[in-house]
Amino acid sequence: MERVPHRFSRYRRFRRFGSSTLVVLALAAGGVGTPITATTATAATAADVNLVRNPGFESGLAGWTCSGDSGTTVTSPVRSGTAALKAAPAGADNATCSQTVAVRPGSSYTLGAWVQGAYVHLGASGTGTTDVSTWTPSAGDWQRLTTAFTTGTNTTSVTVRLHGWYGQPAYLADDVTLTGPGGGDPGEPVPAAPGGLTAGAVTASSVALSWNPVPGVTGYTLYRDGTAAQNIAGASATVTGLAPATSYRFEVTATNAAGESPRSAAVTATTAAGGGGPDVPRHAVTGYWQNFDNGATVQKIADVPRQYDIIAVAFAEATAVPGAVTFALDPALKYGEAQFKADIAAKQAAGTSVVLSVGGERGTVRVNDAASAANFADSIHALMQKYGFNGVDIDLENGIDPTYMTQALRALSAKAGSKLVITMAPQTIDMQSTSAGYFRTALNIKDILTVVNTQFYNSGSMNGCDGKVYAQGSVDFLTALACIQLEGGLAPSQVGLGLPASPRGAGSGYVAPSVVNDALDCLTRGTGCGTFKPAKTYPGLRGAMTWSTNWDAANGNAWSNTVGPHVHGLP
Numbered sequence: 001m002e003r004v005p006h007r008f009s010r011y012r013r014f015r016r017f018g019s020s021t022l023v024v025l026a027l028a029a030g031g032v033g034t035p036i037t038a039t040t041a042t043a044a045t046a047a048d049v050n051l052v053r054n055p056g057f058e059s060g061l062a063g064w065t066c067s068g069d070s071g072t073t074v075t076s077p078v079r080s081g082t083a084a085l086k087a088a089p090a091g092a093d094n095a096t097c098s099q100t101v102a103v104r105p106g107s108s109y110t111l112g113a114w115v116q117g118a119y120v121h122l123g124a125s126g127t128g129t130t131d132v133s134t135w136t137p138s139a140g141d142w143q144r145l146t147t148a149f150t151t152g153t154n155t156t157s158v159t160v161r162l163h164g165w166y167g168q169p170a171y172l173a174d175d176v177t178l179t180g181p182g183g184g185d186p187g188e189p190v191p192a193a194p195g196g197l198t199a200g201a202v203t204a205s206s207v208a209l210s211w212n213p214v215p216g217v218t219g220y221t222l223y224r225d226g227t228a229a230q231n232i233a234g235a236s237a238t239v240t241g242l243a244p245a246t247s248y249r250f251e252v253t254a255t256n257a258a259g260e261s262p263r264s265a266a267v268t269a270t271t272a273a274g275g276g277g278p279d280v281p282r283h284a285v286t287g288y289w290q291n292f293d294n295g296a297t298v299q300k301i302a303d304v305p306r307q308y309d310i311i312a313v314a315f316a317e318a319t320a321v322p323g324a325v326t327f328a329l330d331p332a333l334k335y336g337e338a339q340f341k342a343d344i345a346a347k348q349a350a351g352t353s354v355v356l357s358v359g360g361e362r363g364t365v366r367v368n369d370a371a372s373a374a375n376f377a378d379s380i381h382a383l384m385q386k387y388g389f390n391g392v393d394i395d396l397e398n399g400i401d402p403t404y405m406t407q408a409l410r411a412l413s414a415k416a417g418s419k420l421v422i423t424m425a426p427q428t429i430d431m432q433s434t435s436a437g438y439f440r441t442a443l444n445i446k447d448i449l450t451v452v453n454t455q456f457y458n459s460g461s462m463n464g465c466d467g468k469v470y471a472q473g474s475v476d477f478l479t480a481l482a483c484i485q486l487e488g489g490l491a492p493s494q495v496g497l498g499l500p501a502s503p504r505g506a507g508s509g510y511v512a513p514s515v516v517n518d519a520l521d522c523l524t525r526g527t528g529c530g531t532f533k534p535a536k537t538y539p540g541l542r543g544a545m546t547w548s549t550n551w552d553a554a555n556g557n558a559w560s561n562t563v564g565p566h567v568h569g570l571p
Contacts, residue, residue: 049259128152307564323372457509
């Protein structure tokens with residue numbers, strides 16, 4: 001269905017931060033006027049500490065609150081560590097992200113952040129003296145902004161804030177600092193380093209860690225190979241998303257209002273060998289197989305061409321039990337169950353994964369609480385055992401609850417093991433923002449997710465990652481919209497381009513297979529682009545998907561014969 005693209009509001013007149021009882025650190029994308037000069041303040045001493053919690057966003061948005069779900073974290077680009085903030089203004093919301101910090105009255109503080117974007121602002125308000133802010137009109141690469149202030153005689157807390165500007169693209173921020181004396185009791189000491197750091201259970205992709213609690217601390221920071229990896233409230237954590245058969249070095253620190261402790265003694269843990277993920281090629285072609293006859297060529301699984309690396313059987317259907325699904329072959333296909341199972345096994349023996357797709361245009365599956373999440377996982381696992389499916393495809397076109405679908409897929413992963421294949425086929429609009437349910441779900445399960453094949457059709461016009469509007473049916477539409485996912489936190493190996501196999505396969509958005517190949521080349525090699533060219537290439541891009549193998553067959557397999565070899569020849 002064609003959707004009208006969001007219209008950004010016109011620029012608003014820039015307003016200084018007003019006074020309040022809090023200090024605010026601000027980043028704003030897109031403003032007008034003259035950069036504000038930072039207020040001069042007494043320099044922080046060498047003993048001062050960074051008071052910002054989760055300053056590098058290694059623990060997602062922990063400690064931060066973002067307006068209108070505008071903020072998320074990305075793994076690229078980052079200034080240091082493993083993550084950075086990305087926040088997208090929309091309409092009247094300028095993407096404000098903030099946190100409150102304890103400070104001492106009558107003390108000097110220096111505020112700083114590394115930023116990327118247009119008209120990115122850094123500011124502080126509620127100082128009790130003079131509010132300050134500074135900004136850059138354009139930061140194409142990481143740029144350091146700093147300002148300083150002195151707290152008033154009664155100021156005991158401040159709020160650090162990052163925000164963008166109306167009608168502008170998303171901005172990035174990393175390594176936020178507010179240095180100066182810690183709040184709370186002036187005599188409170190910095191905590192001692194935690195002791196007893198121990199590695200527990202390991203898998204091919206995770207390590208469980210624990211340590212002795214430190215009294216009176218507000219939290220802990222876990223370091224992996226010397227880099228802050230995540231902030232933790234308690235004295236244990238499980239680190240996920242690791243490579244199999246790989247050694248990692250871990251340390252932990254404790255934090256209170258006075259600052260961060262020295263690092264603990266290091267412990268080294270090695271992940272288990274094998275089981276590092278499903279057996280899907282580096283570059284893969286996904287095709288949907290129709291368990292119904294709608295005028296396309298009726299096929300058996302054995303008829304699907306070898307060019308397809310993942311076959312998604314469409315579709316599982318809802319039952320009377322909330323969240324649970326079932327599957328049965330359509331009698332119109334005259335396809336025996338025993339032959340169906342044998343054909344799946346034969347495809348798997350040849351290196352092809354076969355997954356069960358849930359949803360579709362008319363799907364009514366709802367996973368919106370803990371009970372339905374458990375029912376979903378249990379029913380999918382049972383169908384995997386019955387038919388031999390390698391995993392599940394999520395194609396829910398009527399909305400998705402990221403909290404409970406995440407819960408369901410993690411429960412399924414725990415049952416099925418590390419070889420589970422999880423694919424998704426969201427509509428284009430579902431992947432326009434990291435705050436959308438589909439995108440949030442994909443990011444939530446990034447460590448077990450195989451690929452997201454967005455349906456780049458039946459979409460109308462949409463915003464690209466550069467903030468411009470692109471019409472479907474072009475190389476620019478495919479590349480500029482895929483860029484949103486690639487820069488929004490998904491790994492290139494988790495991004496695929498979904499297109500119809502023939503003009504009859506969708507209501508709109510069909511492009512010739514050669515256009516699909518051009519888009520793949522643009523994203524992976526930097527060639528074949530239209531007017532939009534990504535700032536960098538993504539050689540690890542997973543590949544492409546089509547609806548459907550049946551419509552492809554009806555069109556002489558022109559799509560798979562053209563796109564398949566091209567995908568398999570990507571760098």
